[in-house]
Amino acid sequence: MRPLREIVIPAMIRKRWAVKSGIAIFVILLFIGSVGAVTYVETNEELSQDAQIRLETAAETQSVSLSEWVQQMRTAAQTLAYSAPVQSGDSPQISAYLSQQLEDGKLPSDVVVVHYLDTQTGIYRASSESEAVGANAAVRGIPWMQRSLDLGENGVRVSEPYEDPNTQTAAAAVIAAVPNQENRVLVMVIDLESYAAGLPRPLQDSFTKVVDSDGTTVLSHRTDEILTQNMGASDTESVDSMAVKNGLDGQSGYMEMEMSGTEMAMGYAPVAGTDWVVMIHSPTSTLFALQQQISQNLLILLGGALLGFAVLGVTIGRNTISELNRLTSKAQALEDGDLDVAFESARVDEIGQLYGAFGGMRDALRERIREAEREKQRSAELVDHLEAKADAYSSGMERAADGELTVRVDPESENAAMTQIGEAFNAMVGNIEETVVEIRSFADRVAVASEEVTAGTAESQSASEQMNASIQDIAADAESQSANLQEVAAEMQDLSGTIEEVASSVDEMATKSQQTATLGEEGRESATAALEEMDAIESQAEQTITEVESLAGEMDEIGEIVEVITDIAEQTNMLALNASIEATQANNGGEGFAVIADEIKELAQEVADSTDEIEGLITDIQASTDEVVGSIREMGERVEDGAATTEDASAALRAIADNVEASNQSIQEISDATDAQASSTEEVASMVDQVSTKAERVNEESDTVSAAAQEQTASLTQVAQSAETLADQADELQAQLAAFTVSETESPTPEPQSGGLTRSETAADGGSLD
CATH class of the missing domain: 3.30.450.20 (PAS domain)
Known part of the structure; x- marks a missing residue:
């Protein structure tokens, strides 16, 4: 693909520096003019x-x-x-x-x-x-x-x-x-x-x-x-x-x-x-x-800059173009092979340096051409040497290809690559010779081993057939034993079921006996608690009687106090009566005293009435207290009778609990023995199942071993056939290896003699390769 500059810029412009310089100066002048115009307009x-x-x-x-x-x-x-x-x-x-x-x-x-x-x-x-x-x-x-x-x-x-x-x-x-x-x-x-x-x-x-x-x-x-x-x-x-x-x-x-x-x-x-x-x-x-004024000065400055740059570009470009044209003509002469063209200039600027560079390039080119001619002569001599060496290497390689593995080449050469090739060829042939010797020895060992394998395979095949017959007998016995063990296992399963039913009944009886013992124990405990409660009631009743009797004594004391109060009320009443008499005698002067006497009399009368009521209440309380004391005494006697009866019931319950405990212990022992018997029966049944399983496994393994023995017999037959095939291939390999000539010494790579090719003294044809 052509570069972009070659597509965009015409060849006429790219090949002429003057045109490019003129275009560059024009572009710069155009740029300065545009900037100046914009500056002029903006300034205005x-x-x-x-x-x-x-x-x-x-x-x-x-x-x-x-x-x-x-x-x-x-x-x-x-x-x-x-x-x-x-x-x-x-x-x-x-x-x-x-x-x-x-x-x-x-x-x-x-x-x-x-x-x-x-x-x-x-x-x-x-x-x-x-x-x-x-x-x-x-x-x-x-x-x-x-x-x-x-x-x-x-x-x-x-x-x-x-x-x-x-x-x-x-x-x-x-x-x-x-x-x-x-x-x-x-x-x-x-x-x-x-x-x-x-x-x-x-x-x-x-x-x-x-x-x-x-x-x-x-x-x-x-x-x-x-x-x-x-x-x-x-x-x-x-x-x-x-x-x-x-x-x-x-x-x-x-x-x-x-x-x-x-x-x-x-x-x-x-x-x-x-x-x-x-x-x-x-x-x-x-x-x-x-x-x-500023616009005019700006236009003058811009025009002067444009004119100066244009004059400078034309002046410098003109001189530069003439020098470049002269240098181009000298370079073309150098290109045509004129190495005596002179590159001299009085200028010390870039143009002068360019003249010096072309002169140095001319001198270097002249020296390079001389070195190339000398190198050409050396190359021709080296080519002759390489051709002779290649012929010697080719002869040695052909003999090695024909099976003469004792051949060696002389690696000494003026070219390092040819030396490496000769040394590599000698090493390769030596390695091939060692490999052939080892393969011969291996083929001999394979032949002997094949015969031994064939004999061993025959013996192994016979032993395998005998083992297969024995294994089939073992498998038949194991199958019969497995059938007998399965019958024993079925009988043991029935016995185990019967023992488990007995054990279940005994366990149920033991459970009920245990419940009865528990109830007897609870009854004995309840009777004991009842006795303790009777004792507490009796003690409480005695305490209540004591307190009631004490209350009766206190009521007697209250009665005595009431009698004293009654006496005081009577005396107060008498005092009031005396006061009334005194008031009567005092006529009008004792009117206030009479009023007080009347009040005291009324109060005394009220106290007397109250004491009478209290005395009646005390009498009623004493009567009730006597009845309570009697009732409590009667209840105490009944409590004592109930306690005696409860004591007898507790003794009977205790005897029942002891008997039930003894019965429960005997039943538990029976239950434990039954459980042990059932467990033993289950273990026996499990063992019988295991023996039966193992017998079946032995039977299966016998079949597997028998099949393996049969496969082994077949494999031994195949091995015997493979050993015979291997022996035949070893014989064939020995016949093919006999075509190679190798040395009989341990070192199949002797020192090379002088000349292009060497051979060991044990070479098959006894000739020389010099």
Whole structure:
């Protein structure tokens, strides 16, 4: 596949350095030109935008300055309106004050006259100009007097521009209301032409113009344009300028236009606090002078760079191409075989180094050709030697191929590879000779072994047949024994079943006997517990009797106490009776004592009644206690009888439990003996099963051994046949090995003699190979 550069670049360009250099220089010039053009366009755009922004910024700065100036005028007018002389309302004093303020320079320099005006009549009541006092402003035709004086919330306003009849100049009035005085205002007249002359010029040849919402020019460097219409008819007061419209809408910006045949650029901005728009005009030639200068310099720089690079490329390329053409012609002569061509140059740069490199290559090539001729001669001699050596090796290989394994070649040679081949051939033939000797010996051993195997195989075959007959007899006996053992195993299985049934009955009897013994033991324990409970009841009954008897004694003591209380109640009753007698004798003086005596008597009577009730209760309790004691004594006697009866029952249960225990032990011994007999019977049956199984296994093994013996007999027959075949093959191998000639010594590789080929002294033909 051709390289990509050969497909893309034509051969005419690839073969000529001058064309490639020219194309490279053209591409570089094109690149520099493109970059320069882009840089030129971008620089022009940036400078143009910078100039526009500069002009717009100047308009905005001028608008801020005008707004501050207007605010200053309003402040000055309000300050005068709030001053004490003006507040006094005294016209002469106000006139003197205003004149003094103007003469002392305390008012802005653009203020030319100040009036104190009666808005109702239009008459100047006071003024800094004495001739104006008493004059009628409306009669003088002042425009702002012919309209409504709306001073707004701040009480101050700036009028539209007009021509002042007193100063005969373009002016504007700052009108401020006088506080606390109805229909009185202070009018401060400003000379617009004077202020316009002092407006700054941000650019050379630029001028500023300020226009109000009516399209009237308020301020301008061109003073003759003040009070004229900026655009449109003067009688319509229309605003046709897009810049003024945008400014009145609060926007600032940049525009270009033609004025009197001159291309002009204009930046505009609104003046805050007024209906004015400031516009700064500048010729585009002046505004963009820096842009044009930089663009021109950039074009000159770019053109110079392109021209210089082109001249440099042509000059250097021309010299280089001529030198390369001369060097190419010399290289072609060298290619044609002219080794005497001269490569000399006075240059020391890359071209000169290239000449030196070609000269060195010419000298190296001449030396290489001489070495190649010498090497060619040596190669021819070596080829002759190799051909002679190859013939000697070929002769030795043919004799070895014919079976003469004692042949050897002389490995000495001028070529290392041929030496290695000779040594390898000698080693190979020696190894083959040793192998043939070993194979002969092995064939002899195989023949002898084959005869021995044949004889041994016959004997083994006879013994195998006898063993097979014996094994068949053993198998028949084992089969008969297995049948007998199976009958014995069946009988033992029946006996084992009978013994297991007996053992099961004995186990059931032992279980019931054990349950009976357990019940007898439980009965004996219950009887013992009943006796213990009877003893506890008897003890409790005796204790209860003791406590009841003790209670009877205590009841007797309570009876004695009741008798004492009864005696005390009788005595108290007697005391009460005596007290009543004493009270009777005391007549009225003892009335209170009689009352107490009555109460004591009543109390004594109640105590006596209570003691009688207690005595009755004690009598009833004593009777009940006697009955309880009798009942408890009777219960104690019955408990003693029950205890005796329970003792007899316990003794009987104990005797029954002992007898049942003895019976249970005997039954358990019978059960154990029966279980042992059943276990022994099962073991015997298991042994019989094992013997029967082993007999069957012996029978199966006998069949297997018999089959193996038969297979062994067949195998021995096959081995005998294989041994005979092996003997035949050994004889055949010995016959084939007899075709090889080998030495009879232990070392089949003797030292080689002089010459191309050697042979051992025991060679078959006895000849020499020299």
